[in-house]
Amino acid sequence: xxxxxxxxxxxxxxxxxxxxxxxxxxxxxxxxxxxxxxxxxxxxxxxxxxxxxxxxxxxxxxxxxxxxxxxxxxxxxxxxxxxxxxxxxxxxxxxxxxxxxxxxxxxxxxxxxxxxxxxxxxxxxxxxxxxxxxxxxxxxxxxxxxxxxxxxxxxxxxxxxxxxxxxxxxxxxxxxxxxxxxxxxxxxxxxxxxxxxxxxxxxxxxxxxxxxxxxxxxxxxxxxxxxxxxxxxxxxxxxxxxxxxxxxxxxxxxxxxxxxxxxxxxxxxxxxxxxxxxxxxxxxxxxxxxxxxxxxxxxxxxxxxxxxxxxxxxxxxxxxxxxxxxxxxxxxxxxxxxxxxxxxxxxxxxxxxxxxxxxxxxxxxxxxxxxxxxxxxx
Amino acid sequence: xxxxxxxxxxxxxxxxxxxxxxxxxxxxxxxxxxxxxxxxxxxxxxxxxxxxxxxxxxxxxxxxxxxxxxxxxxxxxxxxxxxxxxxxxxxxxxxxxxxxxxxxxxxxxxxxxxxxxxxxxxxxxxxxxxxxxxxxxxxxxxxxxxxxxxxxxxxxxxxxxxxxxxxxxxxxxxxxxxxxxxxxxxxxxxxxxxxxxxxxxxxxxxxxxxxxxxxxxxxxxxxxxxxxxxxxxxxxxxxxxxxxxxxxxxxxxxxxxxxxxxxxxxxxxxxxxxxxxxxxxxxxxxxxxxxxxxxxxxxx
Numbered sequence: 001x002x003x004x005x006x007x008x009x010x011x012x013x014x015x016x017x018x019x020x021x022x023x024x025x026x027x028x029x030x031x032x033x034x035x036x037x038x039x040x041x042x043x044x045x046x047x048x049x050x051x052x053x054x055x056x057x058x059x060x061x062x063x064x065x066x067x068x069x070x071x072x073x074x075x076x077x078x079x080x081x082x083x084x085x086x087x088x089x090x091x092x093x094x095x096x097x098x099x100x101x102x103x104x105x106x107x108x109x110x111x112x113x114x115x116x117x118x119x120x121x122x123x124x125x126x127x128x129x130x131x132x133x134x135x136x137x138x139x140x141x142x143x144x145x146x147x148x149x150x151x152x153x154x155x156x157x158x159x160x161x162x163x164x165x166x167x168x169x170x171x172x173x174x175x176x177x178x179x180x181x182x183x184x185x186x187x188x189x190x191x192x193x194x195x196x197x198x199x200x201x202x203x204x205x206x207x208x209x210x211x212x213x214x215x216x217x218x219x220x221x222x223x224x225x226x227x228x229x230x231x232x233x234x235x236x237x238x239x240x241x242x243x244x245x246x247x248x249x250x251x252x253x254x255x256x257x258x259x260x261x262x263x264x265x266x267x268x269x270x271x272x273x274x275x276x277x278x279x280x281x282x283x284x285x286x287x288x289x290x291x292x293x294x295x296x297x298x299x300x301x302x303x304x305x306x307x308x309x310x311x312x313x314x315x316x317x318x319x320x321x322x323x324x325x326x327x328x329x330x331x332x333x334x335x336x337x338x339x340x341x342x343x344x345x346x347x348x349x350x351x352x353x354x355x356x357x358x359x360x361x362x363x364x365x366x367x368x369x370x371x372x373x374x375x376x377x378x
Numbered sequence: 379x380x381x382x383x384x385x386x387x388x389x390x391x392x393x394x395x396x397x398x399x400x401x402x403x404x405x406x407x408x409x410x411x412x413x414x415x416x417x418x419x420x421x422x423x424x425x426x427x428x429x430x431x432x433x434x435x436x437x438x439x440x441x442x443x444x445x446x447x448x449x450x451x452x453x454x455x456x457x458x459x460x461x462x463x464x465x466x467x468x469x470x471x472x473x474x475x476x477x478x479x480x481x482x483x484x485x486x487x488x489x490x491x492x493x494x495x496x497x498x499x500x501x502x503x504x505x506x507x508x509x510x511x512x513x514x515x516x517x518x519x520x521x522x523x524x525x526x527x528x529x530x531x532x533x534x535x536x537x538x539x540x541x542x543x544x545x546x547x548x549x550x551x552x553x554x555x556x557x558x559x560x561x562x563x564x565x566x567x568x569x570x571x572x573x574x575x576x577x578x579x580x581x582x583x584x585x586x587x588x589x590x591x592x593x594x595x596x597x598x599x600x601x602x603x604x605x606x607x608x609x610x611x612x613x614x615x616x617x618x619x620x621x622x623x624x625x626x627x628x629x630x631x632x633x634x635x636x637x638x639x640x641x642x643x644x645x646x647x648x649x650x651x652x653x654x655x656x657x658x659x660x661x662x663x664x665x666x667x668x669x670x671x672x673x674x675x676x677x678x
Binding site (some may be wrong): 005009258296297318371375377 | 380381387567570571579581582583584587588590592595602605606609610621622625666667669671674677
C-alpha cells in the first residue's frame, strides 16, 4: 500500500495543469457558472477539440479509437484536474467516462464508426434519456415505448430532468420494447429527428441543465438500437458503474473548501467554530478521495468492482453536502454571485445525491450487497 | 498510488488474524466491563508483533492494520500504543504503555510500565512504581482504567519529539477506533439479521438499513484515513484521522445501541465492550475540537 503518486503520475498531472493554464481564458470563472449554460457548452466544444489535439481528451481509450491505452489512474487524474478547474469539458465528460466506452463494448460496427470518432475528437454532445415523470429511482418502470414496425422503431413517450438535451446531438435513450425489467432497450437517437421536442426547465443548477424531452412518433431505423432488444439493463448497469466513480466530485469540493477557507482567513473570519466545521468537511473530502482511489486501484488491477462503487459514491455525496453547507453558512455572499467558482461548485454539488442514482439507492445497495442484510420485502 | 496491501502486509494481517482467532468469543459466563487477555498480550509479545513498525518490510502501516484487526476482539490488551507510539520514543522502553492526559484516569494506567504524561502542550515520559497508580474497576469504559495516586518523576520531551508522539497517538487512536467500529457494526448487523419484529428481521426495515449503511461508510472511512496517516506519519493526516474517528464513532455508538435495543443494554451481549471502549477514546487528545485545530494548523 502506498499513498504517493509515481513520478509518471505527477508528470501527467503537471501536463494537464499546464494545458489548463494555457487554454482557459481569463474570464473562465464567469463562463464556468452552472454546468450546462449556453456559453459553457459553446466553450466546451472548442476546449474539448483542443484537449483531443493534445491527446488529453480520451487517453485511456484504446489506440484504435483515438486513445493511447492510458491506465485508469491517468484517466482519473485527468478527471480530477478537469473537475477542479470547473469542468471545462461541460457535458462532454459523459462521452469520455461512459458513452464512448459503452459503445465500444456493445455498439455495432456501424454505430462505433459513426459515433466514436466524433466523441474522441470532442465534437459532439450527448444527453442521457433515462428518467421519466413516473420513473426516477424506479427506472425499470419507465413507459416510453419503442414499437417495431418493419425495419424501423416508432418511439413515443417522455423523458425528464435530461441534462444537456437543449444542445445535445444524440440521445442515449431507454425505451420499452416489451414488458418488465427485461423489456427495455437502448436507442441512439439523433436529436434532430422529427418528432422530438425539447423544453428547458429552469432550475437551481443554472441555465440549460434540466429539460423535458418529448418523443412523438419518432422514427428510427432498427440499426439505432444498441445491443439486443431487452439488453438495456445489462448495458446500463455497466455504464452506471463507470459513471458512479467517473466524476471525482470530491476534488472540486476539496478545492472549493480550501478556496473558502482562504477567503475567510484573509478576512479574519476563520474562528473556532468555523475551524471544526471546516476540518470535518475536509475529512469527508479525503474519505471520498480514498474510497474513489480504492476503486481506481481495483480497475487498474482488473479486480471487478462490487458495492464499493456505491460506498464511494455515498461518501462523495456526504463530502459535497458538508462543503456546500460550509460555504452557505460561512461564505453566503458566494451564493449571491460574489465568488463565481464557489457558486459554480454549489450548483454542481447540489445534485450530487440525486444524479446517476439517488444516494438512498446507494444505501440500499450497500445494505444488501456490502453488509449482506436480509432483503426488504417487495 | 497503490491501495492494496502488499504481500508482506497481507502476511502480517493473516498472521494477526490467525493469532486473534482464539480470542474471538467472550466467555459465556462473562458479564462485566473489562475483558483483558494476558494471554493475547503474551502471544503478541512472543511473536514480536509489538516491534513490527520498525521492521522495514512491515512498517507502521502493518502495525496500524494489526491494531485495527485486534481492536475487533472482545478481549483487549495494550496494543495500539506499543505498536504505533513506542517505536517513535524508544523501542526498548518497557511496556505496557499508558497515557495520562491532564491528570485524568487513563487506559491501562495501573499496569503500565511506561507512562506518557500529557499536560497541556507538554509531553513527558514516566516509569511508575506499582504503588504510584491504582485500578478503577468500577469504570464503565471497557478498558482496565486507572489513575495516578502519586506523582512519578517525569522526563519532559523536547517539543519536536512531543509533537511526533502526539501524531502517533492520533494514528493509534484512529486505528483502534476503526476496529472497534467494525466490531460494533458487525455485531449489530448480526443482531438485526436474526431479530424479528412485525414478522420479519429488523434488518429488512429501510429505516435501519440506511443507517447501518451509513455506519459502514463511516467505519471504512476511518480505516482509510488511519492507514494513510500510518503510511505518511504526517501530523495533519493523523489529526484528520483522529477527528473523523471521534466524530464517526459518536454517531455510530448511538445507532448500534439504538438498533440493538434492550439486548444491547445488557452485559450478556458484547456490544458494550466495543462501544464503551469507543467512548473512552472520544475524549482523548482533546476530543474533536482539538483535532480540528491541529488539522487547521497543518492542512489549511
